[in-house]
Amino acid sequence: MKRKNPEQHITTAIHAPLLAAIRSLIPLSEAEEAIVCQLFKEKHYKKGSFFLAENEICRQAAFVISGFMRYYINDDGEEKTYSFAKPYNFACNYESFVPQKPSAQIIQALEDCVLLTISYDDLLLLYEQVRYGDRLGRLVIEQVFIQTLKDRNSFYTDSPESRYEKFVNEHKDLLQQISQYHIASFVGIKPQSLSRIRKRLAGN
Template sequence: MDDPLITAIKQVIEISPDEEKIIHSLFTLKAYKKGEFFLKEGEVCKYVGFIEKGLVRYYINDDGEERTYGFSKENEFTSNFESFGPQTPSKQIIQALENSSIWTISYENLQKLYEQVKNGERFGRLSIEYVLIKTLKDRNSFHTDSPKSRYEKFIKEHFDLQQRVSQYYIASYVGVKPQSLSRIRKRISL
């Protein structure tokens, strides 16, 4: 049986069959309908999630304007480690853009995974490093790259998301209004 969560973990660390059972006992599969929140602004991020099916968007509310700064899809982890680690309120928001099935692990259960799975701490460290580096690259790109370059990177890195994410959210991610994104798309296709 294909188990995407275990497969993803095995790509980072070796685990035994007994450790697979421990992992399954610590994660819970949750369903999120399109538009529901994995994390709301002001809440403490209580979970790290592994997306089995679906898509989420990361954004902040900047004086009433939503600013998208990332997306995660199937076989990727999702969380706001800035809130999750210290268990402090989040300024970021994580919202399901599609009906999604997400394996979640609480802060307490993640500590148990670190204790009970031989290479659990290594898995946590490497996973957090991956998410941190991805986030920093996206944020740095926002300050150093032109909107056209950011859109070209989006197409290259997230080609499969073009049909799954609204143009409004893509424009927000690129840092422009939807009308400007249309002009950028026309220039690229010429």
């Protein structure tokens, strides 16, 4: 099938936050905005579904429009949540996406999500067709990869209380939306232990 001429592609409202995020990193001409809108496809994920399942190859990167997802690993049957992807953030497992190798990490929708996704092959097209596309890819990969490493390292080095305080500081907007089970998983403790930490902090 012949690819559409980007000049003929109409920029839709759903792409506006993505374009704003990209423009904060690189300049875009109108023609390049049209290319971005053509290559990033709208996809919907139901609550509980997987953007990336365990041992799958991560074949797409995403920009979250609405909803949120969690990153976690399966450690001998125990789920360990180490990060979240919120609206207007990029989401991807770049350790799998860049080399196109199976992923040990899992990315799951915690509520219904609307995403703008780009495949690995289309990202290579973006690098070719957008003037600073390769710079954009590098900056986004650095942002997501470095944050993911920080979150995973924190899981093994910070105390549960410190991790809970970090969650409250960085994800206050999610406090009422995420279950106690998933917050406890992020903190690295059982839900009943999380209740004790919350009571202790509330008493200070």
